[in-house]
Structure formats: C-alpha cells, structure tokens
Amino acid sequence: MDPLEAEKHITGMNPPVFFYVTYGLCLCLGLLCVLFVSLWSSLWLGGFAWNGSDLQFNWHPVLMVSGLVVLYGIAAVMYRIPFTWKQRKSTWKWAHAVLMFLALFLSILGLCAVFDFHRAADIPDMYSLHSWVGMCTVVMFAFQWVLGLAGFLLPCSPRWFRTSLKPAHVWLGSAILILSLTSCISGINEKLFFSLSNGDTEETYESLPVEAKFANFLGILIVAFGMIVFGILSKAQWQRPEIDESAYPLLSEHGT
Numbered sequence: 001m002d003p004l005e006a007e008k009h010i011t012g013m014n015p016p017v018f019f020y021v022t023y024g025l026c027l028c029l030g031l032l033c034v035l036f037v038s039l040w041s042s043l044w045l046g047g048f049a050w051n052g053s054d055l056q057f058n059w060h061p062v063l064m065v066s067g068l069v070v071l072y073g074i075a076a077v078m079y080r081i082p083f084t085w086k087q088r089k090s091t092w093k094w095a096h097a098v099l100m101f102l103a104l105f106l107s108i109l110g111l112c113a114v115f116d117f118h119r120a121a122d123i124p125d126m127y128s129l130h131s132w133v134g135m136c137t138v139v140m141f142a143f144q145w146v147l148g149l150a151g152f153l154l155p156c157s158p159r160w161f162r163t164s165l166k167p168a169h170v171w172l173g174s175a176i177l178i179l180s181l182t183s184c185i186s187g188i189n190e191k192l193f194f195s196l197s198n199g200d201t202e203e204t205y206e207s208l209p210v211e212a213k214f215a216n217f218l219g220i221l222i223v224a225f226g227m228i229v230f231g232i233l234s235k236a237q238w239q240r241p242e243i244d245e246s247a248y249p250l251l252s253e254h255g256t
Contacts, residue, residue, distance in 0.1 A: 019082065019238055022228060026077065029225040030070040036218040037065045044211040045195065050113070052120025059113040061187060067106025068137065068180040069222055073229040075099035076173060080238045089240070093152055100145055107138050130190050134183035137176060144172050174233070181226045185219045192216075 041048065041058040048062075049055035075096055078084070084092050111134075118125050126135065151157050151165040192215050196205040203209040232238060 016082065016238070019080070019232075022232055023077065023081065026225065026228045026232065027074070029221060029228060030074060033070050033218065033221050033225055034062075034066050036214070036221060037062050040211070040215055040218060044214070045191075050116075052116060054117070056113055056120075057117040060110050060117075061184075061191065063106045063110030063113065064134070064187065065184055065218075065222065067103040067110065068141070069177075069184055069225065071099055071103035071106065072141075072177060072180060073225060075103060076177065077229055077232045079240045080232050082238075085240055097145075097149060097153060100148075104138075104141055104145055107141065111135075111138060128190060130183060130186040133179060133186065137179040137183050140172065140179070141176050144169070144176060174230070177226065177229065181222060184222055188215050188219050 041062055045058045046055055048058050050059070078092060078096050078099070115125060117123075126132065147165065148169055151162050151169070192205055192212055196203055196209065196212060203211075205212055
C-alpha cells in the first residue's frame with residue numbers, strides 16, 4: 001500500500017463496527033474460559049495449593065488455559081485493533097511481545113505445577129499424547145518468542161531478515177494456537193477420565209454428571225474462542241496497513 005493510500009485508509013475510515021463486536025465477543029469468551037476453568041478446579045477438583053498434592057495439579061489447567069490459549073489469542077489479534085493503526089507500531093510490537101511473554105510464563109509455570117505434582121506422587125512424566133502435544137506447543141512457543149524478539153524488536157536486526165521472517169512468524173503463530181487448543185481440550189478430557197474413574201465417586205464419565213457437563217462446556221468455550229481469534233486473523237481488511245512510517249511523524253519510530 002503506497003503512503004497516500006495508506007493515509008486515506010487510516011484517517012478516512014470509520015472503525016468497523018463489526019470488528020469491535022467480534023473483538024468484544026473474543027474478550028468475553030476469553031474471560032469465560034478463565035472463569036470456567038477456575039470454577040472447575042475450585043468446585044470439583046478441590047481448590048489450589050503448591051505442596052505436591054492433587055491441589056497443586058489444579059493450577060495446571062488454569063495456567064495453561066489462561067496463558068496458552070486466552071492471553072496468546074488476545075495478543076495475536078492486537079495488531080487488528082483499528083485505533084492502534086494511527087500510533088507507532090513499535091509501541092504495539094512491545095505490547096504484543098510483553099503479552100506473549102506473560103502467556104509463555106504462565107504456560108511454563110503450568111508445566112512446573114504438573115511436573116512437581118508427578119514427582120511428589122511418583123507418577124511418570126510425558127506418557128500421554130496430551131503431554132507430548134502440550135510440551136511441543138510450549139517449546140514451539142518459546143522458540144517463536146525468542147525468534148520474534150530477535151527479528152522484530154532488536155534494532156540491529158537487518159530489514160531483509162525481518163521481511164523473510166514475517167511469513168514464517170505468522171504461520172508458526174497460527175500453528176501454535178491450533179496446538180494450544182488441541183492440548184487444552186485433550187487435557188480436559190484426560191482429567192475427566194481420571195477424576196471420574198478413580199473409584200472415589202460412584203459417578204462415571206459415561207453417566208455425564210454435572211462436572212463432566214461443566215468441563216465439556218469449558219472445552220466448547222475454548223473452541224469458540226479459538227474460532228473467533230482465527231476469524232479476526234483471517235479478514236484481510238482488518239489487517240494493519242503496511243506503510244512507510246518514516247513519512248508520518250506520528251507513526252515513525254522517532255516521532256514525538
């Protein structure tokens with residue numbers, strides 16, 4: 001997009017109402033995901049602790065859903081918000097990086113919770129497909145974050161490297177979100193099988209007790225959140241216009 005066309009696109013358009021409706025739905029679904037996973041862990045799984053007991057494990061679903069899905073998804077659509085288009089992109093690059101780092105931190109903390117619980121309970125690590133997918137997701141996420149930091153935020157990064165990295169960064173970001181959704185949904189299902197088939201209750205997963213219905217609905221909320229995020233990312237007209245920011249003092253890295 002040439003500078004004149006970009007300026008008209010940025011200053012001459014009213015913010016699309018449908019975008020803000022969709023973005024609001026995205027935020028609401030994200031909050032519901034965090035609320036539902038917290039209530040599941042509190043009301044049915046017994047609450048939280050950090051002492052190697054079952055209560056420590058309960059941090060795992062809360063931290064993974066909050067970080068690996070919700071915060072990640074919100075950070076992914078940050079550049080689509082129209083009011084950010086009139087501001088310096090570097091500011092929103094850092095905001096994007098900080099949110100992604102927080103999502104990564106919560107994900108790593110969630111892994112620490114489950115590994116520490118396994119060690120205390122003498123349970124083997126990394127034996128299920130859920131654990132394999134989850135670990136691959138976090139490793140890819142960490143690699144993506146470091147690569148994005150080196151390519152887009154370090155001033156010494158050459159322009160050709162940033163240009164070459166961007167398509168891979170976008171593709172890998174979408175792949176990580178798909179894997180995040182997959183690992184969280186499979187983890188909910190795995191936990192339900194364990195908690196409703198351990199002999200401590202007469203209810204079984206097959207009888208679909210209230211806990212199973214609640215956790216299944218949590219899975220549906222996670223899927224819906226992911227679909228909304230991908231819907232926002234897929235619309236070309238909601239992408240931030242690519243312009244030469246040096247031509248616009250308000251958008252330039254050195255603008256006032």
